[in-house]
Amino acid sequence: MSAAAVIRVLICDDQELVRAGYATILAAQPDMEVVGEVGDGRAAVSEAQRLRPDVVVMDVRMPVLGGIEATALLAGPGVPDPAKVLVVTTFNLDEYVYDALRAGASGFLLKDARPADLIAAVRTVAAGESLLSPAVTRQLIGRFADRIRPQANPVDGLAPREIEVLKLLAAGLSNAEIAAGLVISPETVKTHVSRILAKLGLRDRVQAVVFAYRSGLC
Structure with a gap:
């Protein structure tokens, strides 16, 4: 595989063990390269702007700056050349996920997903597609539909x-x-x-x- 085809990934999570797990899974793929790991949202924004990864794997709850705010700075409305952000969260119907999608995330994944799901999610987002399962789409958007004008x-x-x-x-x-x-x-x-x-x-x-x-x- 040519270097141009390699998906460059930045991992953002405040738990070192989680970051190490993601890095091990993704770096083992022939078409992926982990270009950085950070533990807070501010560092995520800084490193994403510096490294220009193909995909940013973003936790929601992080110190200094949360994942939602970091996502908005990287992929929100008005951002030139927005990053592709894959948000990870603990809860299926977490309100933060909806907010992250509105902030510009290309999709989300649950933290208890299988390694194969993480790999597929990164590839999907890197290809310019969104990752939003039908069941979760209906539940998530339906829960917050009354807020939407x-x-x-x-x-x-x-x-x-x-x-x-x-x-x-x-x-x-x-x-x-x-x-x-x-x-x-x-x-x-x-x-x-x-x-x-x-x-x-x-x-x-x-x-x-x-x-x-x-x-x-x-």
Whole structure:
């Protein structure tokens, strides 16, 4: 594998044992390189800006600066060349996860996930896709939906088919599931998703899910 294909990862967690575990798992992959490890949010921001990793694995609760605040500084609205942040958390329905997604995270993973899940998550986020399982999407967004204010005429400019795809995406369906439901090819779904993101000025599927709920589509 060429050096250009290697996924460079920065690990941010205040527990040294957790950092060591992540580093051991990821560094053992032929397509990954752990370029740094830090124990607080401020250091995470500093090192991410200095090292420009492909993926930042970010804990939520850290000293000095929390993971949510650090994520917003690295990937939030208005940040030029935002980082790809994979947030890890202890609880499935932790309010901090929702806040992290709004701060610009590309997805999240539970800390009790299997090593294979962590590896797959890093690859998914590095590829520019979001990591948000259907079940957790429905539970997480549903729990906080009453806080989200609908926007006026939110989907102006979207074609009817694109609105259909956005609704299914917000329900947590994968491209393959959307394709099966609409009787179109996965490649066509991928094209629709790309157009939706471009038209709405969104970065990834996670932002599209939040947008759909903010817009009252779900």
